[in-house]
Amino acid sequence: MWGSRRDVDDGPVTCIACGDEVPRDDAREYDKHGNRWERTDKEFEYLCKPCDRDCCHQPRKGLESMLVDLGAGEVPQEEFLARFRDATATRQERRD
Known part of the structure; x- marks a missing residue:
């Protein structure tokens, strides 16, 4: 087996x-x-x-690359969170 x-x-x-x-x-x-x-x-x-x-065990296709693109760990946390909020809002708009 x-x-x-x-x-x-x-x-x-x-x-x-x-x-x-x-x-x-x-x-x-x-x-x-x-x-x-x-x-x-x-x-x-x-x-x-x-x-x-x-943890959320939902599919995460594209999440890792999005985090890298948004500067996770490279830019100040406040800036990253603003970028992440905007990016996820844009993704949601595309789905609706």
Whole structure:
């Protein structure tokens, strides 16, 4: 059936949402590329189970590239939030 996970490091991981260190078995993989099944040469980030439950699990096609385009982590937070608000309003208008 599925291959063994014996080659996977089962050590502690850090949740990218809250910063807590948790055992790997108590975490969920987060793949910012949105394709957790394509595993070759990837390094995953992790969410602890409580933070994972708090996340919206809706499709996020285009979200990562939009965040990069808007300057996430590169511009002051207030400027980024204004850009994000405008971009999401524009996306919503296109859907309506």
